[in-house]
Every structure is written in C-alpha cells, then in structure tokens.
Amino acid sequence: MTVEDSRYEAVSSRDARFDGVFFFAVATTGIYCRPSCPAITPKRRNVSFYRTAAAAQGAGFRACRRCRPDAVPGSAEWNARADVVGRAMRLIGDGIVDREGVAGLADRLGYSARQVQRQLNAELGAGPIALARAQRGHTARVLLQTTTLQAAEIAFAAGFASVRQFNDTMREIYAATPTELRSARPGRTSRFGPVAHENGAAAGVPLRLAHRGPYASVEVFDYLGSRAITGIEEIVGERGSRTYRRTLRLPGGPGVAEVGEQPGAGGWLECRLHLADLRDLTTATQRMRRLFDLDADPCAVAERLGADPALAPLVAARPGLRAPGTADPHELAVRAVLGQQVSVAAGRRRGDALVAAYGEPVPEPRGGLTHLFPQADHLAEAELGELGMPDARRATLRTLTVALAEGAVTLDPGADRDETERHLLALPGIGPWTAGYIRMRGLGDPDVLLAADVAVQAGMRRAGTSTADAEGWRPWSSYAMHHFWNTP
Incomplete structure (x- = not known):
C-alpha cells in the first residue's frame, strides 16, 4: 500500500487522527477538506493529497465550508522535528513572517531566504509567504465570525497589507466574500458567553482550540494549577469545570487568555483572548496551543508507550495525557x-x-x-x-x-x-x-527524559521500569515522564 493509498483509507474511514497531518482535495468540486470530513467520500481518481492547507490553496482549491479544514490542530510532526522545516513551521505559527518577513524568518533559522523557500516548497508544496497567508486567512475568518469589528479593522488585525488583499484572499480561500462569511457564522455559544458581541472585541475573542484524540484536561489543569504564580496566573472554579487564566506579553501589548477545562468534551478546549492589539491573535493562539500541548498526537504516543509492558497500564489509565509547554x-x-x-x-x-x-x-x-x-x-x-x-x-x-x-x-x-x-x-x-x-x-x-529527577525515579520504580528501557519510549519520552509524575 502506498502512502497515498493509506491516506485515502484514512479519508474513507473519516479518521480524525489525521486531521492536520494532511489534507485532501477533490478535483470535481474544487474544494479541500480534512480527513474526517463527513461529506460523501469522493472517488480515488478525483482525490489529491497535500501536506498543508497552504499547498492545497496554492493548487487552486478552496476550503470546505462543512469541515473547516483551516481550523484543525497542527501536525505533531512540527513539534517533534528539529530540522529547518520543523523549526520554520513553529516560527511561522508564531507569526514571525507577518512581523519580520521572510528575511526575518531566514535570519532566525540561520539560512538564506532562498534556502528556506526551497526547502519548504520541496517538502510542503508551499513557501513561507503562502503558509503565512493561509494562517492570516484563518485568523480573519475567526474575527469575522466571532466579533462585530468592521472588515477593514479585521483585515489589518489579521496581518493583511490592504483591504483589497484581504477581500481577494478570502474569496480565493473560501469562495465567499467577508460579508458572506460573517453572515454564515455559527450561532453557537461557549462557556464564556455568546460568540458575537455588540462591543466588538472588547469582551474578548472566543475560540475553540482544536485537538486530536482524547485530552486529559484534569491532569493538565492540575499540573498548571500547582505551579500557578500569583498575579500572572489563576485557576478558578471547581475541579472538572475550572478555568485557567493568565496574562500574556505579546508583540502588540499585554493580553489575557482564559481556557476552560472540559473533561470528556470532544475535539477542543474553549478559550477567550483579551488583546490590546488584535494583530496578536495568531501569536496568542499559538502560545496557548503550545502551553496546553494541543498539537500532540496522543494515538501515536499511546501506541509507542503502550508497547512497553510497564507503561501500558499507565497509558490506559490516563488516555490523552499531555506534556504542557509554556506561553513564554x-x-x-x-x-x-x-x-x-x-x-x-x-x-x-x-x-x-x-x-x-x-x-x-x-x-x-x-x-x-x-x-x-x-x-x-x-x-x-x-x-x-x-x-x-x-x-x-x-x-x-x-x-x-x-x-x-x-x-x-x-x-x-x-x-x-x-x-x-x-x-x-x-x-x-x-x-x-x-x-x-x-x-x-x-x-x-516531546523527547526529553529528566532521568535524575527524584519524582521521575520514584514513578519508574512504582511502574517497575528504569532508564534501561528508555530507548523504547522515544520519540515521546516527555510523555513517559509525565506518566511517571502521575503514577500513584
């Protein structure tokens, strides 16, 4: 079975584990989707596959309005990889291209702009400008559907150079004008209140931070709560329905993020961002995604760690355990x-x-x-x-x-x-x-093991394992360590 055959099999089974790992496009409709799209599975001969949404857009496909492929979790591959492509994807996600241009991205990577362009195009089918453009389009759609800001305000907040560029990009990506996208916004509410607000962004921008697979939110909130610093962070509410809140130092000014604990909820965490400058939306979102480890692949982690007899019971007891990162x-x-x-x-x-x-x-x-x-x-x-x-x-x-x-x-x-x-x-x-x-x-x-940590050593003893088995935990050693920290 070829790689593309395997991908088509994932599309046929609507396997959400691969959302964000790749995208598929349908020649007969001109749209691209996430693998779990609920629409009727297209014929294999009409399907092509892309590593990124930007590559699908560059090939002339527009985003599916049903499955919203631009809102999927990021690929865990970019966190695991230490090469220039992985590093570039993490920087682009943080908004470096919008703030510093391709030259700034290349300078941070220690390569020439031409080398970065060539490597990204060769592996992902899209260069840094196209990748940043796709990200800007997603940010603009979120603002259109969650605030009452004027279109011109949204255009510049999302990072577009002009209103015309904003309009052209939205029509190209979504086959809809900004006005049409706004009128089609979902009428849902969140735990933080209605999606749209009469005072625009003053009450914050509500988001759903997508993740794949199970998510051990109780353990993540316990971990962050035990380390919360007064004045910077706080957790409010009862265990099982808590809200984590923290201040953020962002390029455009200070911000506040609120993320809700949702045990058993499928597919996302509710978030609200209060920003001094809406141009920081992409950066703030990515920083919260890193803090809550939302781009992880819990299925791949469980498959690897669960193969170890000592770790298998721990993995089964805490499905979707994450390795929290940081917002700063x-x-x-x-x-x-x-x-x-x-x-x-x-x-x-x-x-x-x-x-x-x-x-x-x-x-x-x-x-x-x-x-x-x-x-x-x-x-x-x-x-x-x-x-x-x-x-x-x-x-x-x-x-x-x-x-x-x-x-x-x-x-x-x-x-x-x-x-x-x-x-x-x-x-x-x-x-x-x-x-x-x-x-x-x-x-x-995702592959760090603090072997000298006293709590890790105690957890390994309770689990009946040692660092002699650590090679089998790679490349997910950080997750193994969190299992040891949580071992009763």
Whole structure:
C-alpha cells in the first residue's frame, strides 16, 4: 500500500487522527477538506493529497465550508522535528513572517531566504509567504465570525497589507466574500458567553482550540494549577469545570487568555483572548496551543508507550495525557531556575515573590491577574534579594537573564534545541535537569527524559521500569515522564 493509498483509507474511514497531518482535495468540486470530513467520500481518481492547507490553496482549491479544514490542530510532526522545516513551521505559527518577513524568518533559522523557500516548497508544496497567508486567512475568518469589528479593522488585525488583499484572499480561500462569511457564522455559544458581541472585541475573542484524540484536561489543569504564580496566573472554579487564566506579553501589548477545562468534551478546549492589539491573535493562539500541548498526537504516543509492558497500564489509565509547554519561554526558563532543588510549592512561592517585586502591572487588572512576568533585561539588573534564595542561585538567575537579554541563549519557537541546550549548560549553575526542563517545556521537545529527577525515579520504580528501557519510549519520552509524575 502506498502512502497515498493509506491516506485515502484514512479519508474513507473519516479518521480524525489525521486531521492536520494532511489534507485532501477533490478535483470535481474544487474544494479541500480534512480527513474526517463527513461529506460523501469522493472517488480515488478525483482525490489529491497535500501536506498543508497552504499547498492545497496554492493548487487552486478552496476550503470546505462543512469541515473547516483551516481550523484543525497542527501536525505533531512540527513539534517533534528539529530540522529547518520543523523549526520554520513553529516560527511561522508564531507569526514571525507577518512581523519580520521572510528575511526575518531566514535570519532566525540561520539560512538564506532562498534556502528556506526551497526547502519548504520541496517538502510542503508551499513557501513561507503562502503558509503565512493561509494562517492570516484563518485568523480573519475567526474575527469575522466571532466579533462585530468592521472588515477593514479585521483585515489589518489579521496581518493583511490592504483591504483589497484581504477581500481577494478570502474569496480565493473560501469562495465567499467577508460579508458572506460573517453572515454564515455559527450561532453557537461557549462557556464564556455568546460568540458575537455588540462591543466588538472588547469582551474578548472566543475560540475553540482544536485537538486530536482524547485530552486529559484534569491532569493538565492540575499540573498548571500547582505551579500557578500569583498575579500572572489563576485557576478558578471547581475541579472538572475550572478555568485557567493568565496574562500574556505579546508583540502588540499585554493580553489575557482564559481556557476552560472540559473533561470528556470532544475535539477542543474553549478559550477567550483579551488583546490590546488584535494583530496578536495568531501569536496568542499559538502560545496557548503550545502551553496546553494541543498539537500532540496522543494515538501515536499511546501506541509507542503502550508497547512497553510497564507503561501500558499507565497509558490506559490516563488516555490523552499531555506534556504542557509554556506561553513564554523566557518566563519558563526563569521559573526553572527558581525551582532548582526545591519542591514545586517552594518554587511557586519564589515565583510569587519575584512577580510581587519585579512584575510589570497590567493597565487593566482582571480578577487576580494584575501583572506581566518581568522581562529578562529587567531581572538582569535586579538585586533579587526578595526571593529568599542562596547567593549561588541568585547568581545563576542573573547569569541566565543576562544571556537571554543579550541573545546569547535563544528560546524562540524555531530555536535549534541541541544548540540551545549546549548554551544553557555552558552557563554557571545550569545543570542537566534545568536545561532539559527548559528544552521540554520552553522549546516544546516531546523527547526529553529528566532521568535524575527524584519524582521521575520514584514513578519508574512504582511502574517497575528504569532508564534501561528508555530507548523504547522515544520519540515521546516527555510523555513517559509525565506518566511517571502521575503514577500513584
């Protein structure tokens, strides 16, 4: 069976596990879909396959209005891959092309713009501009269908250079004008209130953050709640129906994100974003997706880890367990140092003290959210005496923040993970645990095992396994580690 035969089989069975992994287009209708599209399965001879929505759009196909292929989870492949294509996809998702252009993307990757263009086209069938354009189209559709903003406001908020470009792109991608897309918006409501608001975006932009397969939301919310820093994060509500809220430092200004816990809910987490600048919508969305690990492939993880007799019961007990990332890699790195050789609770108290002393107050506090996490350049010059840390630990924190502020250590989504880990380990006071933790959560690496972690060792003993079996867990070692942390 060829790769395309396997893909057609997934389309025939409407297998949602492959949503976002590939797209299929139908020559007779001129539309492209996600594999789980509920429409009648087209004949094989009329079907072609694409790695990205942008490639399907570039081939002249428009998005299916029924299955909304632009709203699928991202492919877990881009998180797992450490090559230039994987790094580029993570950076494009974060909005780098919109903010810095193709030249900025290439500079961050350490390649020429021509090399980046060639590699993306060769593997994905679309270059960085086409990929960013597809992303802008999705952002614009979300704003059209969730706010009452004027079309011109939406055009610039989504990153288009002109209203004409916006109109032409929306007609090309969706075969509909912005007005038609707005009138066709679903009439649903969310746990955060109605989708459309009379005051436009003032009440925030409601989103459904899609994921594939089961999602262990209770464990994820427990994990984030036990580490929530006062003023920056909070979890409200009862277990099973909680809302996680946090402040965000975004390119256009501060923001607040709210994500609802939905045990057993299929396919998405409810989210609302309050943004100072709507042009930050794509960036904020991607950062929340990374924090909640929504582009993971739980089926692939379960297949690999479940093959280990010691891990199989843990995988069965917690289907869809995720490895949370971060909304801000610099913040995560600082918090990793605060948590060195102390309990989670002690690390959290140090974080509370850090924010109270050096956090930046937000213009409009929301509930318990009052501050943005302090920036690295601010901490690099701070005394840090309020933290109650040993002198050596304060020196490590200062060394790290200087390296982050000066760019000696890069933690953006497209950073080379091996190179970044080497640079971290070269800093005095940064050991394998801290560098590995930053690599796992700050850089989203799904294949990290903190073998020296006391809780991981205890979990492995309870499960009846050891690091001798670790090779069999790759490339999903980070998920194995979370299973050990959750082992009763």
